[in-house]
Amino acid sequence: MTDDAAAPGATGDTPAAAPAGTPPMISIRKVDKHFGALHVLRDINLEVPRGQVVIVLGPSGSGKSTLCRTINRLEPIDSGEIAVDGVPLPAEGKALAALRADVGMVFQSFNLFAHKTILDNVMLAPLKVRKLKKDEARKQAEALLERVGIADQADKYPAQLSGGQQQRVAIARALAMNPKVMLFDEPTSALDPEMVNEVLEVMVALAKEGMTMVVVTHEMGFARRAGDRVLFMADGQVVEDAEPETFFTAPKSDRAKDFLGKILSH
Numbered sequence: 001m002t003d004d005a006a007a008p009g010a011t012g013d014t015p016a017a018a019p020a021g022t023p024p025m026i027s028i029r030k031v032d033k034h035f036g037a038l039h040v041l042r043d044i045n046l047e048v049p050r051g052q053v054v055i056v057l058g059p060s061g062s063g064k065s066t067l068c069r070t071i072n073r074l075e076p077i078d079s080g081e082i083a084v085d086g087v088p089l090p091a092e093g094k095a096l097a098a099l100r101a102d103v104g105m106v107f108q109s110f111n112l113f114a115h116k117t118i119l120d121n122v123m124l125a126p127l128k129v130r131k132l133k134k135d136e137a138r139k140q141a142e143a144l145l146e147r148v149g150i151a152d153q154a155d156k157y158p159a160q161l162s163g164g165q166q167q168r169v170a171i172a173r174a175l176a177m178n179p180k181v182m183l184f185d186e187p188t189s190a191l192d193p194e195m196v197n198e199v200l201e202v203m204v205a206l207a208k209e210g211m212t213m214v215v216v217t218h219e220m221g222f223a224r225r226a227g228d229r230v231l232f233m234a235d236g237q238v239v240e241d242a243e244p245e246t247f248f249t250a251p252k253s254d255r256a257k258d259f260l261g262k263i264l265s266h
């Protein structure tokens with residue numbers, strides 16, 4: 001993206017259009033990152049207005065996961081700046097922990113605590129990090145489990161749930177921190193096909209409520225339905241930045257055409 005004003009969705013068509021002068025929810029400027037000699041993020045510039053749902057697409061190894069992980073500093077960057085809701089990400093320490101709590105993340109693997117019940121999984125971070133009282137944390141966790149459609153599983157352990165249910169718990173757990181931004185890195189790619197939709201439904205609902213979301217996914221139906229914007233990455237760069245319909249019907253670059261040809265053909 002070269003011109004901020006041209007960013008799709010930056011013109012006030014997002015669910016939670018912010019008043020003029022409000023900082024973008026995510027701001028990434030001139031970010032570079034290497035893994036050794038490998039240049040994985042090359043001069044990434046990106047502004048995500050609040051409420052926008054950004055779909056990140058691209059071939060394997062193009063840097064999608066790394067980009068997500070830098071947004072909450074799971075990965076440090078070599079240079080550049082990342083700010084969430086106008087606050088630059090500090091390198092480390094308490095301030096980083098606080099900012100990290102503003103950014104919820106859901107991965108391909110659910111990473112639930114196996115020896116804790118579903119309810120305890122969702123209550124844990126609010127108790128430890130947000131210092132909520134136990135009653136409050138429990139009430140909130142119950143409400144979140146209700147919201148993702150698994151209130152009746154609260155007292156079970158993760159292994160007793162299906163993959164789709166576990167992923168919905170992972171979403172509830174991330175939401176329990178009241179994040180400003182939710183990052184999803186291929187949240188449905190480890191799921192059996194019949195469980196994909198139940199997870200996507202939860203994400204669609206979240207998008208409709210105005211959550212700012214960055215979603216790495218190859219689920220094209222979801223991208224078209226819930227996405228405000230598609231970023232297509234290749235070799236650590238954002239190669240295309242367009243509205244989903246535009247991207248899917250008229251990709252500009254050969255890389256994107258090639259990529260779409262491959263994923264749409266299976």
Ligand SMILES: Nc1ncnc2c1ncn2[C@@H]1O[C@H](COP(=O)(O)OP(=O)(O)OP(=O)(O)O)[C@@H](O)[C@H]1O
Pocket residue numbers: 035038040058059060061062063064065066067
């Ligand atoms: N911790 C790491 N150490 C070294 N190299 C890494 C590390 N993490 C990722 N890489 C490399 O960085 C590049 C980008 O990886 P990344 O995981 O961001 O790609 P991706 O677009 O998410 O790919 P995929 O679609 O396969 O998930 C790849 O070449 C990968 O091998």
Ligand SMILES: [Mg+2]
Pocket residue numbers: 064065066185
């Ligand atoms: Mg990845």
